[in-house]
Amino acid sequence: MRDVAVIGIGMNKWGELWDKSLRDIFTEAALKAIDDGGVDHIDSMYIGNMSSGLFVGQEHLASLLSDYLGQGPIPATRIESACCSGGAAFRSAFIDVASGMNDIVLAGGVEKMNDIGGDGATFALATAADQEYEVYHGVTFPGLYAMMARAHMERYGTTRKQLAEVAVKNHENGSKNPLAQFPFKTTVEGVINSPMVADPLTLMDCSPITDGAAAVILCPADMVKDYKNHPAVKIIGSGHATDTIALSTRDDLTYLKATEIAGQKALKMAGKRLSDIDLCEVHDCFTIAEIIVLESLGFFERGKAAAATEAGETRIGGKIPINTSGGLKSKGHPVGATGIAQIYEIVNQLRGGAGERQVKGAKVGMAQNMGGSGGSTLVHILEVM
Amino acid sequence: MFPARYWREIPQRYRLEANKCKKCGYIGFPPRLVCPKCGGREFEPIKLKSEGKLLTYTIIRVPPSGFKDQTPYAIGIVELDDGAKIMAQLVDVNLEDIKTGDKYHIEFRKVQSDGHSGILAYGYKFVPVR
Numbered sequence A: 001m002r003d004v005a006v007i008g009i010g011m012n013k014w015g016e017l018w019d020k021s022l023r024d025i026f027t028e029a030a031l032k033a034i035d036d037g038g039v040d041h042i043d044s045m046y047i048g049n050m051s052s053g054l055f056v057g058q059e060h061l062a063s064l065l066s067d068y069l070g071q072g073p074i075p076a077t078r079i080e081s082a083c084c085s086g087g088a089a090f091r092s093a094f095i096d097v098a099s100g101m102n103d104i105v106l107a108g109g110v111e112k113m114n115d116i117g118g119d120g121a122t123f124a125l126a127t128a129a130d131q132e133y134e135v136y137h138g139v140t141f142p143g144l145y146a147m148m149a150r151a152h153m154e155r156y157g158t159t160r161k162q163l164a165e166v167a168v169k170n171h172e173n174g175s176k177n178p179l180a181q182f183p184f185k186t187t188v189e190g191v192i193n194s195p196m197v198a199d200p201l202t203l204m205d206c207s208p209i210t211d212g213a214a215a216v217i218l219c220p221a222d223m224v225k226d227y228k229n230h231p232a233v234k235i236i237g238s239g240h241a242t243d244t245i246a247l248s249t250r251d252d253l254t255y256l257k258a259t260e261i262a263g264q265k266a267l268k269m270a271g272k273r274l275s276d277i278d279l280c281e282v283h284d285c286f287t288i289a290e291i292i293v294l295e296s297l298g299f300f301e302r303g304k305a306a307a308a309t310e311a312g313e314t315r316i317g318g319k320i321p322i323n324t325s326g327g328l329k330s331k332g333h334p335v336g337a338t339g340i341a342q343i344y345e346i347v348n349q350l351r352g353g354a355g356e357r358q359v360k361g362a363k364v365g366m367a368q369n370m371g372g373s374g375g376s377t378l379v380h381i382l383e384v385m
Numbered sequence B: 001m002f003p004a005r006y007w008r009e010i011p012q013r014y015r016l017e018a019n020k021c022k023k024c025g026y027i028g029f030p031p032r033l034v035c036p037k038c039g040g041r042e043f044e045p046i047k048l049k050s051e052g053k054l055l056t057y058t059i060i061r062v063p064p065s066g067f068k069d070q071t072p073y074a075i076g077i078v079e080l081d082d083g084a085k086i087m088a089q090l091v092d093v094n095l096e097d098i099k100t101g102d103k104y105h106i107e108f109r110k111v112q113s114d115g116h117s118g119i120l121a122y123g124y125k126f127v128p129v130r
């Protein structure tokens, strides 16, 4: 296997992009990545996208996007793994370059979620859960994570206030990210007193509905001398694991087994320990998700991540800065693009380009991207070269 | 909902038909062809127990279409007395009285209406054991 580097990153402002089409949102981000990397062509591309068919009525997406990117006949493949479609596309691009099959490969992600309206988006997102044995009975995604939250609170004493602290911290970080959909700050009271969606989770515990895209350019590490726009960042670890998509059949409702396994695989491949990680982007689709992910990755013992968050250990400047980008909560969550945007943030941080939210001296970063209620997870580790 | 998709699940939704791994005892609901615990492929048909205890729940206040007339409603995961864990609505109980660990039993009810001219969808719901 060849060593692989990320040499270009591109992302646009996320939000409700009514005047832009899916193809334009993607192409803008992809062109930024191509220009940032200083490449004059790409050899293949992988697009993370959960459900363009349901959101905008368009399948056969990868060919459409390679055409609009002006890359005509290159091999282009859409990758679907619910909300971690982006992370899975990144891994596919990594494998493509590492194998020697292709040299300059684009990994992108895109989702256009607002066109279809609230009920339609709820339906499309719910297809990531078990249609016949969960969704049939009226559960929603906030409902699934709410059940995990209640189980975690009852087992470990995690409090309502501690969950709110996740949103407060991520909005604090997001307020320093000009590309974030909701770059405002919030308070514990603001989170707890927002409308209840699925007890105990309120609207401000939930990530939003977002239109957005992101893209990155990969190449063999021994080719980075040809592309000197920025410090190159090497992909040193990649882990991927699955679990049941039905929450009810899991052995433990307070833990994410696929996240643990993917994290361990990525660390082993990288030859690193958690103590080597300088910052981590995690999949905070709901506040409780960040807590359980931090425990499943092993940054904190089981039942301890909520108190650690309340104590400020996951802030920038804390023990391990988590979601410096603002996370899904503040930055937005265009599901297929999220995993690529996490890589964008890590590379930007490792280059030292994150401005007001820069983690000083960051050398090694991790990204954890998760599908559904935890039925799939990707973990990647990157290191500045 | 397409009628065939609904009809195929009737043995589970109406009659709780499951299967049990002959090697390790794992219960598949819906019935499985391969045991996810031991890889076994031999199963015996069983019917799920109709009583169990509540593991966790939530109250849905922003519902999917098809459930708006029932909102707010509770939905939870119950571990049945045979060890199978299934998700369904909790009904005939005050929302503020729901507690994890309480005993529930399964009753057959209407679950959702598929629009004005669509099918009425039935299945199991949990009712407190008094």
Ligand SMILES: [Zn+2]
Residues within 6 Å of the ligand: B021, B022, B023, B024, B025, B026, B035, B036, B037, B038, B039, B040
């Ligand atoms: Zn078995």
